[in-house]
Amino acid sequence: MRASGRVRVKDSNESLEMHISGAEGIYERESIPEVIEEYIKRAILHPRGKPDRIEIAIERLGTRPKTIRSLPIKTVVCGSARTARDHISRILVKAGVSPAALDGAQKVVYAERTMRGASLICSRSGRRVEPDRERGIRASRLGIGRMAAGMLSRELEGGGIDSGTVREAVVLASKVASCKYVIAELCVSDDPDYTTGYVASRKFGYVRIPHIKKKGDRRGGRVFFIKDDADLKDIISYLEETPVLVDKVSECLGVVALDEVIDNRHI
Secondary structure, three states: OEEEEEEEOOOOOOEEEEEEEEOOOOOOHHHHHHHHHHHHHHHHHOOOOOOOEEEOOOOOOOOOOEEEEOOOEEEEOOOOHHHHHHHHHHHHHHHOOOHHHHHHHHHHHOOOOOOOOEEEEEOOOOOEOOOOOOOOEOOOOEEEOHHHHHHHHHHHHHOOOOOHHHHHHHHHHHHHHOOOOEEEEEEEOOOOOOOOEEEEEOOOEEEEEOOOOOOOOOOOEEEEEEOOOOOHHHHHHHHHHOOEEEEEOOOEEEEEOHHHHHOOOOO
C-alpha cells in the first residue's frame, strides 16, 4: 500500500506529491481482505495528513520465500536528540561505517524533503549509489509467519513496545540485514508523532534509539550502508525482489546502556 497527497510549494502555485504512508507484507490468501481494510485505515488516519491517492497492489509470489531469523531487539538509554546523534555515530562507526558515510547519511535522514525509499551509501567512501535519488531503494516482498508473529509480539510485549510500527520495522530491518552486502541500516521515521528511530546490523542487532528527533518534526529517512565493492544490481534485486519471511524470532533484551550494545556483538 502507498498513500500520497499533494502539497503546495511555498510562494508558488505549484504543488508536489508527498509520500504519506506505506506498508506491505507476505500473507496467506484468506487474510487479504482483512489486511486491505487495515492498510486503508492506516492511510486515512496517518498523522502526516489525509491522502489524495491510495494505491494497493496484490501480487502472487512465484517462488517460496527465503526464511530468516529476526534480529535481537535492544533499546538504548537516550534522553535527547543530541544524545541520539551521538549514539548513532558511535554504533555505526563501530559497525564499520566511515565518518564520510555517516555525514552523508545524516544529510539524508534530516533533509527537509523526505525520500520515498532508502538511500544506498558506500560504508567506506561515503558515495551515494542509488540509481534514483528521489525514489531510492525499497525493501520489499517481506513478511513474518503466523507463529513467528505471535512470538515476536510476546517478546515485544515483555519490553512494553509491542506495536505494529515496531513489529513491521523489525521485520524490514531483519530482511535488510540478511543481505550479505549490507553493513548497517539507519532509520528515522518521517511520522511527526513517532520519535524513536533505529540502527540495525548483523553485528549489533536491532537497536532502538528514543528521542532521535523532536516531536512534530516531519523530517525522516532511511539509509542502507553497503560494502564499497558490492554488486549494486545484486543488492537491489535482493532487497526489492527476493521474497523473505521471518520464521524464527530472537529475544528482546530490553533497555540497555550504549556500551552494552557496542561491546557485545550479535554475531
